[in-house]
Amino acid sequence: MTIQAIAFDAYGTLFDVYSIGALAERLFPGNGAQLAELWRDKQIEYTRLRTMCSTYKPFWEVTQDALVFSCRKLGLDLTLDAQNSLMGQYAKLQSFPENLGVLRKLKDMGLKLAILSNGNPQMLDSAVEAAGMRSIFHHILSVDTVKKFKTAPEAYQLAPDVFGLSARNILFVSSNCWDACGASWFGYTTFWVNRANAPLEELGVTPDATGSDMTSLLQFVKKHIGEPK
Amino acid sequence: MTIQAIAFDAYGTLFDVYSIGALAERLFPGNGAQLAELWRDKQIEYTRLRTMCSTYKPFWEVTQDALVFSCRKLGLDLTLDAQNSLMGQYAKLQSFPENLGVLRKLKDMGLKLAILSNGNPQMLDSAVEAAGMRSIFHHILSVDTVKKFKTAPEAYQLAPDVFGLSARNILFVSSNCWDACGASWFGYTTFWVNRANAPLEELGVTPDATGSDMTSLLQFVKKHIGEPK
Structure with missing residues (x-):
């Protein structure tokens, strides 16, 4: 080659996508690592489902969807402030x-x-x-x-x-x-x-x-x- | 409609795919539930990757691959006996x-x-x-x-x-x-x-x-x- x-x-x-774990931990004490990991897994899962089903939407939106789902699954109350804060972190990893x-x-x-x-x-x-x-x-x-x-x-x-x-x-x-x-x-x-x-x-x-x-x-x-x- | x-x-x-958790727990005490869940997640992940990349192989083989990976990831020693036992369970869920x-x-x-x-x-x-x-x-x-x-x-x-x-x-x-x-x-x-x-x-x-x-x-x-x- x-x-x-x-x-x-x-x-x-x-x-470093896992660098948001620290912020997640500040927002949701005791759940930061778990949220960061589930968020990442869901984000990737949704890209695959949307590709297989020809229902593409931009990664930024998929990432936000994955965050919303992950918080709901973990029983975390995702305020608009927390959402903006976590997504904002994603924009400057x-x-x-x-x-x-x-x-x-x-x-x-x-x-x-x-x-x-x-x-x-x-x-x-x-x-x-x-x-x-x-x-x-x-x-x-x-x-x-x-x-x-x-x-x-x-x-x-x-x-x-x-x-x-x-x-x-x-x-x-x-x-x-x-x-x-x-x-x-x-x-x-x-x-x-x-x-x-x-x-x-x-x-x-x-x-x-x-x-x-x-x-x-x-x-x-x-x-x-x-x-x- | x-x-x-x-x-x-x-x-x-x-x-019931999670019914294998009980067998997994007998084979790997303390790790059964985690193994069953990771095994299932990996199995689905591999079906998606293989579909997106046109590298299909039968679900039985994908299921076995997912089991091998999951045990390796969790540091569990998957003997041939344990593998046959778990896959056998999958055949009669x-x-x-x-x-x-x-x-x-x-x-x-x-x-x-x-x-x-x-x-x-x-x-x-x-x-x-x-x-x-x-x-x-x-x-x-x-x-x-x-x-x-x-x-x-x-x-x-x-x-x-x-x-x-x-x-x-x-x-x-x-x-x-x-x-x-x-x-x-x-x-x-x-x-x-x-x-x-x-x-x-x-x-x-x-x-x-x-x-x-x-x-x-x-x-x-x-x-x-x-x-x-």
């Missing part, structure tokens, strides 16, 4: 600490970099700005263009199209194992940032490489970087 | 106690009844046999025919095709809210058997009716039953 460009998942990979340095090094190596995310353009813009990553990416690709969330092939097709490269020559990086597996099925070279030391999904497919944070990505890329033809 | 036929989801609706009586009454009302399930034919056959439901159903429809799991429209299309009715004249019954919502999106009249008193999914769609067990289905059907045209 020869890597000529890299496409990054955003939520969970570049931006923390980046993982090593990410900006790694991204700059990858860019200095001459690689073209993109985000390929379920997020709609407005929320991606906001997160990229908050993380100081404005100058890093050549493309910020949102599935909103195709109205299907990952792991639909139409979503993964966005990066090969914009780079003019075959998926095998693009490295797809995600901290979500299911996303790395979906991208592998699609044909990308894949790197799983396994921050949580989670077991590999039992899907009959394995990412090409795995590391515990983004730093380990650098070594993999150095080995496989290729000159653009 | 006029109901002329009924299609039932199988797992969770006719057959308990039916919910009121189901057989309700199904007989619906049949006596002249309604055509079908199962429409993610399960592959062999595992459905085995479960129907174990539950004493062999003579009840006119059709046992498996998504294996179309190689896409629910909530894909190709899966829901199976019942209208076999009954020669429009989806709106078929009542789709499921204990899984996401399944009732998917069927509503597709066009069925829908009934959600909300056994667990769960909150409605935040998907912008509501089943036509909801009851706490299958008995309440009878009243709804009596109100809306129609003569075949």
